[in-house]
Amino acid sequence: MRLAILGTRGIPANYGGFETFAEQLGARLVARGHDVVVYCRPHYVPTTLKEHLGVRLVHLPTVRHKYLDTVIHAGLSAAHAMGQRYDAILMCNAANALVCTLPRSVGTPVALNVDGLERNRTKWNRLGRAWYRVSERLATWVASAVVTDARVIQHYYEDRYHCPSVFIPYGCDVGGDAGTGTLDRFGLRSGDYVLYVSRLEPENNAHAVIAGFEASGLDRRLALVGDAPYADEYKALLRRMAGPRVVFTGGVYGEGYRELQSHAFAYVHATEVGGTHPALVEAMGRGNAVVVHDVPENREVAGDAGLYFDARTPSTLGAALRQLDRDPALVEALRTRAIDRATALYSWEHVTDEYEALFGRLQGARGSKIR
Numbered sequence: 136m137r138l139a140i141l142g143t144r145g146i147p148a149n150y151g152g153f154e155t156f157a158e159q160l161g162a163r164l165v166a167r168g169h170d171v172v173v174y175c176r177p178h179y180v181p182t183t184l185k186e187h188l189g190v191r192l193v194h195l196p197t198v199r200h201k202y203l204d205t206v207i208h209a210g211l212s213a214a215h216a217m218g219q220r221y222d223a224i225l226m227c228n229a230a231n232a233l234v235c236t237l238p239r240s241v242g243t244p245v246a247l248n249v250d251g252l253e254r255n256r257t258k259w260n261r262l263g264r265a266w267y268r269v270s271e272r273l274a275t276w277v278a279s280a281v282v283t284d285a286r287v288i289q290h291y292y293e294d295r296y297h298c299p300s301v302f303i304p305y306g307c308d309v310g311g312d313a314g315t316g317t318l319d320r321f322g323l324r325s326g327d328y329v330l331y332v333s334r335l336e337p338e339n340n341a342h343a344v345i346a347g348f349e350a351s352g353l354d355r356r357l358a359l360v361g362d363a364p365y366a367d368e369y370k371a372l373l374r375r376m377a378g379p380r381v382v383f384t385g386g387v388y389g390e391g392y393r394e395l396q397s398h399a400f401a402y403v404h405a406t407e408v409g410g411t412h413p414a415l416v417e418a419m420g421r422g423n424a425v426v427v428h429d430v431p432e433n434r435e436v437a438g439d440a441g442l443y444f445d446a447r448t449p450s451t452l453g454a455a456l457r458q459l460d461r462d463p464a465l466v467e468a469l470r471t472r473a474i475d476r477a478t479a480l481y482s483w484e485h486v487t488d489e490y491e492a493l494f495g496r497l498q499g500a501r502g503s504k505i506r
Contacts, residue, residue: 158190330403
């Protein structure tokens, strides 16, 4: 099949979950004999790069603005895709629902991965939240198939919009080890740091993680991995809160990211908005003891492999970290459960199987909706 992935910043992944998803899925589909294109934004992917891991890259301009970047680039990508005779398109992000109408108008089926409930993020103003709310509704009308990566989000679309969706989770690499060069760069020792990975935005609760870690009194370090555009004030707050044992690495990708995930004492996940969060799935795949903010989306992913806390009360995180510090047997039990759960539910090969089957169904449906 001739396939295209739109709505991300592009690959190689150097920003977030959708980009890693496009890279992992695209490369695996190419390995299975498909022709795959990923559309890229110039300020994330060099325009001189034409191919990555066998995936062809198309570079189109956009406007670098918090509220326009994604939708404008997706619109230009969708317009370009109209003339390419793709067998199916995967559009990422519910905000891009409206532009799905362009390729569909020429008979190209479009699966829309809606992600989580983005309108709940505090970074959006009233207009941004309204756009996401309207886009949720549009997604149920204009996409050939709506894809949800968490059962919680699947049930939301069913209950609110009476719209069935195709459930396909996010994926991860399972097991494996990695070097320690990145640890050395940030002054970290294997097995002696707590890891947190997320965009540094308020609803991802990095401030609660810092407060909980400081309250724990652990003689270890906390590595905060991530960054965020348009969040300078919040990042400044985090740095004021942080003691000398807190390390800000910024965004780390590729092998460096795998190294950090492979050598942590424990991984803390504190997000409260969205569906399946990539960093949590990846931490489980690497065999981490995961400590997780207790909301339905996170509990769905971690299940019995997680130790839970309430980010609204950072002292509960401190207590959980002290419990792990005192109980090595619990740490090992959580690591084993994490690997087992990731293997059973979240391997990239399983995810690729599901998307490949969906694209085949879309190709054969001749424009009809898929549920």
